[in-house]
Amino acid sequence: MTVIPMTTDVPHQLIVITGPTAVGKTSLTIQIARHFFTEIISADSRQFYKEMRIGTARPSKTEMKAVPHHFIGHLSIHDPYNVSRFENDALSKLEDLFSKHHIVLLTGGAGLYINAVCSGIDELPDPDDSLREGLKELYLKGGIAALLDRLKDLDPDYYRTVDRANPKRLMRALEVCITTGQTYTSLRKNKPKPRDFRVIKIGLFRDKEDLAKRISDRTDAMMAEGLLDEVKSLYPFRHLNALNTVGYKELFQCIDKEITLSQAVEKIKTNTRRYAKRQMTWFRKDEDIRWFHADDVEGISRMLDAGCWMLDAG
RNA sequence: GGCGUCGUAGCUCAGAUGGUAGAGCAGAGGACUGAAAAUCCUUGUGUCACUGGUUCGAUUCCAGUCGAUGCCA
Numbered sequence: 001m002t003v004i005p006m007t008t009d010v011p012h013q014l015i016v017i018t019g020p021t022a023v024g025k026t027s028l029t030i031q032i033a034r035h036f037f038t039e040i041i042s043a044d045s046r047q048f049y050k051e052m053r054i055g056t057a058r059p060s061k062t063e064m065k066a067v068p069h070h071f072i073g074h075l076s077i078h079d080p081y082n083v084s085r086f087e088n089d090a091l092s093k094l095e096d097l098f099s100k101h102h103i104v105l106l107t108g109g110a111g112l113y114i115n116a117v118c119s120g121i122d123e124l125p126d127p128d129d130s131l132r133e134g135l136k137e138l139y140l141k142g143g144i145a146a147l148l149d150r151l152k153d154l155d156p157d158y159y160r161t162v163d164r165a166n167p168k169r170l171m172r173a174l175e176v177c178i179t180t181g182q183t184y185t186s187l188r189k190n191k192p193k194p195r196d197f198r199v200i201k202i203g204l205f206r207d208k209e210d211l212a213k214r215i216s217d218r219t220d221a222m223m224a225e226g227l228l229d230e231v232k233s234l235y236p237f238r239h240l241n242a243l244n245t246v247g248y249k250e251l252f253q254c255i256d257k258e259i260t261l262s263q264a265v266e267k268i269k270t271n272t273r274r275y276a277k278r279q280m281t282w283f284r285k286d287e288d289i290r291w292f293h294a295d296d297v298e299g300i301s302r303m304l305d306a307g308c309w310m311l312d313a314g
Numbered sequence: 315g316g317c318g319u320c321g322u323a324g325c326u327c328a329g330a331u332g333g334u335a336g337a338g339c340a341g342a343g344g345a346c347u348g349a350a351a352a353u354c355c356u357u358g359u360g361u362c363a364c365u366g367g368u369u370c371g372a373u374u375c376c377a378g379u380c381g382a383u384g385c386c387a
Contacts, residue, residue, distance in 0.1 A: 021351070046351055056351080082348035112350055121347050132349095163345065166354040172347085188347065246351045270340070275351050281344060 012098040012197035015304070016114055017107040018043075018283065019204030020276035022214045024294040026059050028204065029107040031297065032304065033067040038101040041070045041090055043108030043117065046245050048075045051234055054227045055247035057218060070097075077234070077242040084126065087116040098197060111282040118201075120193030125179045127172075135171040150174055155183040202300060203289035205280075215272045222247065223265060231255070246271045 017029045033040050042048075046056045050073035058072060070093050075081055090106070094117075097104045106117060115121070138146050147170040152159045154177040163169055173184040180187065206214070231251040234243055238252045247268050254264035283289055292300050 044351085045349095080348095083350075084348045086348090110350060112347075116347085124348065126348060163354055166346090168349065168353045169346080172349085176348095184347095190347075241349050241352075244349080244352060248351090272351080273341095277342090278344095278346095279351090282346075282350095285346095 012094075013103045014094065014118070014197050014199045015103060015105050016118065016199060016201040017105060017204065018109060018111070018114060018201065018289065019294065020211060020279045020283075021109050021272060022057070022211060022218050022276065023204045023206055024214075025107050025109070025204060026057070026063065028294065028297065028300070029105055030059070030063055030067050032300070033105050035301070035304075036101070036103045036105075038103050038105060039068040039070065039097055041093060041097075041104065041106045041117075042072050043086070043090070043106055043110055043113040044072075045086075045108075045110045045113055046242070047072050047108075048081065049073065049077045049242050050075065051077050052230070052242065052245070052248070054222050054225050054230045055245065057222070077237055077240050082126070083113055083116045083121060084124070086113050087121060090117045094197065104197075109279050111279065111286070114201075115286075118195070118199045120195075122187060122189050122191075124176055124187055127175060128179060131175055131178060132171070135174055139167050139171060144170070147171060147174065151177075154178070155185055157183065157185040199288070201286065201289045203283055203286075203291045204294040205291055206294050211276060212269075212273055215276065216269050219247075219265060219269050219272065227251065228261075246275055 015032065017025050017032070019025055029040055044056070046052055047058050048071055049056070052058075053073070059069060063069075064072070071086075071089065094104060106114065108114060135147070138150070142149075144165065144167060147167060148159065148164055151162070151170055151174055155173060158173050162173065176184045176187060227247065228251060231248055232255065234248065235252065235255055237243060238248075243249070243252075250259070250264040250267040250271065253259050253267075254261050259267065290303070292303075
């Protein structure tokens with residue numbers, strides 16, 4: 001029997017499985033996890049919430065039993081949460097898991113969250129509720145112009161490069177400047193943080209028609225499973241950020257009689273397609289991702305079993 | 315069968331008293347550092363149903379054909 005000793009010269013490996021929504025990450029990741037007798041960390045910013053089960057395509061009970069999953073349903077929609085917290089939570093969970101496994105899997109479709117785990121994000125202050133309220137107020141009263149005015153003062157460099165039409169970006173930058181007394185620009189180092197594990201990123205793709213079909217089928221399946229009831233039960237909380245989510249917001253509109261049920265279902269499908277598209281534009285930029293067709297289990301296994309990726313610098 | 319209305323971008327529709335056309339949605343591309351399934355940006359050439367006629371010129375006017383639809387029979 002060969003036991004690989006847990007020493008520093010054998011690097012821990014984080015295998016990241018990513019790709020657009022509905023591409024088939026869940027089942028493939030479970031297969032790989034079983035192959036390596038390891039566990040899965042989810043980087044899916046909506047599967048975190050315990051109240052959102054059907055609409056987020058959470059892995060089934062059987063699937064979760066087959067392989068331990070982490071960060072699925074561990075939060076309530078009422079809990080404030082963000083990437084930075086996820087970075088911390090995931091890192092400490094990884095430390096724990098790496099004491100038992102050489103290889104751990106991370107899967108999900110939120111590129112920002114994955115990057116936070118793999119290379120970290122800058123130290124910036126968490127949002128402050130009352131300040132955020134104030135900025136929202138400023139925006140409502142004075143519009144984008146008011147935000148821009150303020151930013152021009154507080155961080156002229158960022159003012160030059162921001163997307164000036166994006167209120168959320170502007171408000172966040174202002175928030176950081178005001179709470180720290182420093183410019184947002186100066187705090188954004190954009191330097192990867194060292195990690196004591198290696199990362200390999202696997203991207204799953206499918207052609208457009210195939211993905212669209214899967215999205216459509218999955219949406220129908222969610223409806224058959226009772227999405228509408230799930231959404232109804234969350235209706236009182238529809239203004240929470242967690243519920244500003246594809247599959248939920250459209251059905252809220254239906255409950256509000258703004259659109260019909262079949263219109264809502266169609267809208268869920270097109271919004272999911274658009275989400276998948278946005279994910280792809282994010283992932284395309286990431287040169288570390290090795291792409292495989294989502295059905296190419298053979299190819300992925302071959303690559304992983306060859307183990308040559310373990311020798312990659314990283 | 316008669317009379318009327320309509321036929322313009324993938325969809326819903328606007329428009330030009332005749333000089334080959336434009337919105338919304340969809341689609342496509344992009345951005346992205348604590349709200350990220352979020353938020354935001356860019357992007358519109360299409361036999362203007364078909365066939366003739368009038369005209370320097372017709373998608374626009376006229377006639378016919380076909381299709382849709384409404385009313386009357």
